[in-house]
Amino acid sequence: MRVTLLGAGDTTGTPTVGCDCDTCAAARERGVERTRFSVHVENERTGESLLIDFSPDFRQQFLRDAVSLPDAAVITHIHFDHLHGLGNAFRVFDSLPVYAADETDPATGESVAETVADQYDYLDPLEVRPTTPLEPVRICGLDVTLIPVDHPPLVCYGLAVEDPETGTKLSITGDTSYDVPDESRTVLADPDLLLADAIVPASLCEHHPIGGRHEDAAGVSRTFGTKHMTREGALALAEELGAERTRLVHVAHFYPADEAFEEPLAVDGERYVL
Template structure:
């Protein structure tokens, strides 16, 4: 299993257009980017590739990273920064299944699969394949499980991906706060590599209208607002899941520059072999 981080940023990415903050300027100086989130997982045994989330930066990511176009796609939830790159299937991809959860979202009245099918009804090159969370399915020679996480007000899913031949395992937290269920933690547990959503340091919760949540024994918030983990929360989650290796993703440009490129914070183009 060869895993490439195509996009490691939040909804605006880093550098953010027209932003001259210290973190964006430092990213430019370093020559690194954090485009909108997406992961490429290549099966070297079968020659197939799985794309996790269709970033709006799809075209740029596939131009700048040396990876193959996907043979299948998974959509974790319907926020634009994880979905709107799917339009790139037009004239580019051919007969690609798109997997998404079949649970009805009380907020929208549709499942993720139904929303994708409705929004991209004009794409005859894709076929939406609804899947039940916690029930493993096969694609690209991998065993994949959609894992419910907490990203209110919409349903959202993390992923557990395993190569049944080699035993290599990848867990992706998805966009989530720290308060995911024990069942979901069990499904994501003990990966070789884990990508964990951490958007800002806990000290930034003072600027969020809802503050923070899920504080630890020292009063440090592990959730920023309601939707995402803090950097501290993401690190705690990686520890909770007993990940052999982890990378922080979905990072924002609001992380102070002296912290924004710490060793465990991912940038686009990182590649791992499991």
């Protein structure tokens, strides 16, 4: 299983358009980016590949990293930075199965699968396949499980991607607070590689209108506001899950410049073979 981090950033990316903060300036100086979140997973045994989330930066990411066009895709939730690159399928794909959860979201009155089908009904190549969370489905020769996480007010899912022949496993928390349900933690556990949402360091919780949540014994917030984990929360979750290797993703440009490129914060283009 070959994993390429096409986009390791949050909804505005780093550098952020029109921003001259020290972190964005440092990214430009280093020649690194964190575009909007997307992960490419190649099954080297079958020659097939799976795309997790369609970043608005799809075109730039695929040209830059020279990965193969996916044979299938998974959409974790309907926020702009994870879904709206799907329009790039126009004139690029002859056909593309797109897997998304079949659970009805109380906030929207429809499932992620239904929203994707409704918003992109003009794209003939798309075949939206409603998928039941916590039930593995074979995609591109890999066992993929959608995992409910906590990203209010919308439903959102993480993923476990396992190779049934080698036993290697990629876990992705998805956009989530630290309050990941126990059943989901069980499915995410013991990955060879964990990609964990870590939007900012806990020290920045004081700048959020409602502060931080899910404090540890030392009072360090593991959730920033309500929707995302802090760096400290993501690392705590990684330890609890027994991750062999962890990369922090969905990273915002609000990290102080002297922390923004420290391990294990990911940048675009990283590749891992599991």
